[in-house]
Amino acid sequence: MTQMWINMGPQHPSTHGLWDLLVRVDGETIMEAQTKIGYLHRGVEKIAENRTIEKFLPLNDRLCYVANSSWTTLFTMAVEDLLEVTPPERAQYIRVVVLELQRIASHLVWLGAYGADMGLLTMILWGWRDREIILDLFSLLTGARIMHNFPRVGGVRNDLPPTFKDRALKAMDYMDQRIPEYEDLCGRSELFAMRTRGIGVLPLEKAISLGCTGPMLRASGLEQDVRKEEPYLVYDRLDFNVPTGQNGDGWDRYTVRLEEIRQSASLVRQALNNMPEGDVMAPGFKMPKVLPAKTIYRRAEDPRGEGAIYLVGDGKTNRPYRLKIRSPTYVHLLAIPFYIKGARMSDVPVIMGGADPCMAEVDR
Amino acid sequence: MDLYSTMHGLVSWLVNGILGLLEGAGMRGPVMQLVRWMYGALEHAITVAVVVVLILVIGLLMVILMLWIERKLIARLADRRATMLGIMGIGKGTGAIQLFADAIKLLLKEDTTPRKADKYIFAVGPSILVGSSLLVLVAVPMSDGFAASDLKDGLLFAMAVFAFAPFAVFLSGWSANNKYTLMGGMRSATQMISCEIPLLLSIAGVVMLAGSFRLADIVHVQDRTWFILLQPVAFVVYIVAMISEIERIPFDLPEAEAELVEGWQTEYSGMKFAFAMMAGYIRGYIGCAIGVILFFGGWSSPVPAYTVDLPWGGRFSGPVPELWFLVKVLLLFMFLVWVRAGLGRVRVDQIVTIGWKRLLPLAMFNLALTVALMAFSDDIGTSPPVAGAAFVIPAACLTAAFWRWGWFR
Amino acid sequence: MMGTAATQKAGEENGSAGAPPAAGGPGGFQQRVLGELGRLQGTVTESSVTGPRRMLAKVAPDKIVEVCRLLRDAGFEHLSALTCVDYDSELQVIYLLWSYKDRCLIELRAAISGAEPKIASVTSVWTGAEFHEREAYDMFGVVFEGCPNLKRVLLPDEWSVFPLRKSFKVESIHEKRKRIEAEKAKAAKAAAPAAAPASEPAQPPKQGGTPDGAPAPKGGGAP
């Protein structure tokens, strides 16, 4: 067949979100690919230069519509580094609980969409059904299901409602019962293995030189997790292990993320069980009139990889002088053309889904 | 008393009754002679028309029932509630009218044709597909009497017309001037080529046992032992090949939502899309019907015939063969829906591998086995356990051998 | 503006409260890196350790590729981010490198002129640098010589504006509020010399348009 360029996106059922992978196809095999993004670009970094820190906080939830609080927490940690404020112990434990619940919810969305790319419609429904429970926990804790606007500079907005702790512990036990079911439906199914083993293989040194991080890098075999490399909040007091894969194909990305759901569930339990008493905001902290003239680079482990914020204060106003948001998926999506050559037309959605695209954080 | 004669009696009683009434009312002129002459000439044609319309209506009702079963079952398998639509409380929770709502919606939708598409083939594609699928309905009997036509080689005719559809899919996919539909059409052709031969070979085994292509004979031979007990391997090959013929989930690449938007149906909307969807379910019904006739003993029921005295004096005897046949068809269809809920989609090269390197050798082996055993044992009709064991044991060891080498990879 | 503070010494930045420097920490490694950077007197100025896992170095823009290759071989395999900061006197290109083995981050700063920003591309060292460079070009207009396909990645190709430059003025929410109140006050003063203020029942005309800071260029600069 003559070679032709096919658009996998932006209006395409297999792309989660608005982005376009142009694919040059010879028959069924892919010869070359190009990524086209920018459909959801809102200029968040320019807006940030015109708003005070607190007024920019709610926008952080919109940075990634599936893992909202992870970006808000990252931003508040960056500002706290800039202002040299440390939130009280209890607030840090609450932040860890919120981050890990957010990771489970984000991985469930990914698992559902990954199944849908292979025609496994049951997987979406189970993924979304179990995510509902976590969204209910969030709506009890923060007042909103998705746009929580919960972390504040110097702490968190409010303390845990009294019923939250045992409901969250029961929800985590419920989650542990659900994971074997996901494995039955995907892990132990031959069809799933046929569609994911050896698909979109990303060797380790290519992953490092491309700048892939998080589950993509761990699937290629390097045990690297910002929570272990550069422990923030109270992660160094909680014990969890970092799952890795062997040869960086679709199968390893699935096993790595599924294992991460288990680890996050146990992390939530640990954080809830040994959470100290105390107030949730740094006592007597007031936002200063002027941000100190410093630059901060704060990294955190976003469900998709290494999210980071480069914040520059200019010592004159209380607005950030420059805010650079390092998005892990931005690198993963632009890196796809480097390892998609030779794949088949049906593998393209699996490879695109493997990168777990969340377009809001890619286009900023 | 088969369907044709009953219908012929009904039609002639009706027409003569009306004509008699008219003549009684004093309408004897030359017009009446012309009408009687025409009826004399067209008597046969009218009866055939009535029979065919009856079979068509039953086929379409079955399609609607299967659509509803698919929606509800695939939902319950995935722990959700499917459509709960009901009118003013009637069928509140059953979603009964969802299907009619869909049909009406598709009828009302605008029927667009892409600008640079080949308009005629684009329009003809779905009609060929539905036409060839409906044509097979004629050849599939529902019980001894109840068949539009009981050809001597009914099975051959059915398979020949059934294999016509991928040609229509390929045509309409290519004519829609859209990259996705072109890929969809190509895939349908590859899939048909790779899975047609194992399908026919698995049927050949059954036909050899039954000795005739006539579907009614195949059913009669299976009175004591269903062929699934004698031909388990053939059944596995038949089901896998039929799923890929009908283009359902594990092998629904021509219409793969994930990568090809909607495969070859991408450019269709309104009535044409309804045709394409309906064709899918008609072919599903036919696949299951032939499967039931070949392997599950058609309309012969394990329940011994019984007679019941109805309270108002009538008598009712035995399980109605037609209903028993439809129940079995629906059960086989439910298995297909269950497979759809559990499994994902395979790639095109994997279908070709399965078709050529897995199903074909399996079907050939089964055929050779059947020939060998028929040559040695003079009468298959000896005690069923012996015949069953003679078939099942080699099949089991074959599957175990294939299993150990992970042949599905 | 920020220019004068460019040479500010980053104060001792304590890592987040919960991060006691790991036993031994990358201290030894940092000294070794400082030693190597020290040798390149001409190109690297002011390399320093600014935190338990942070290092800082200012690099001459024309030697950036050698320094990056040297650091990558020294252990900084991961190019975490490559971005620019537009100080009005200069445009700083920031390279943030992370070492997986020794868990330390170094921030390289190359100061280039804001008028015609040009610097060598480091895609020869990391293939992933191409993505960050394309975004820096898209937002700041920095031309990276040697970058394989230096095209706009987020904005449409025919745009000629580099939005994140400070010269691209966008009215901030606070100025907008002051402007609206000024207009309202003027309108109220003009309309109200005779009528009593209470007679103005209609709500003030809602200031339409997108919330502040919309990237759409309002003719290059708000009034």
Next chain:
Amino acid sequence: MGVVPLITRPLWVTLKYLVRGLRRRPATVLYPFEKVRLPCQWRGLHRLDDEKCTGCGSCSRACPNMCIDMVQLAPKKKRPSIDIGRCLFCGYCVDACPFDALEMTGNYELAVFSREELIMSPEALTKVQDVREGTVDEELWKRVYGDEPVPDYPPLPPKPQKGKKDAAKKEEPPRKDGTEKPPECGFTGADKAVPGEVAK
């Protein structure tokens, strides 16, 4: 893996749900007919309490999107009007109000027919009813939490009263418009987290 486990595991686990689906309700909540009750601190549509509000405008300054305008109702009386078309529902205005005049109800069905209706005038804000219908999703509750579904989320300790009036308030007088206040869910420490404008 061999042939048998090829499809048995996924089919087995879907069959389990089919069988369970026969005796217990599947997970779906049919939204328009069955609604799920939201927790008491849900951030939905705002409600203005006319007596408490003094028109100080701190809510309009706290709003990140400038959705709140102070409308001059009477010579001495200013009240906030909220443009919910641009509102983030972030709750800053509620936190910033020194007199607890603004609160967020549980209404989330805010569709209107024209853009102008999105701008809620102060009168409309006072007449907002806290429509918290629906019941807790018993099925999900039984599956996950096991015990009997609690009709409503238990109220949190009362929010510390701030503003000019003294903290030890008597029993709050019943509201004039007869709407019963949803169970009070005060937060400890939320007010100190007031972002508000720079400490002016």
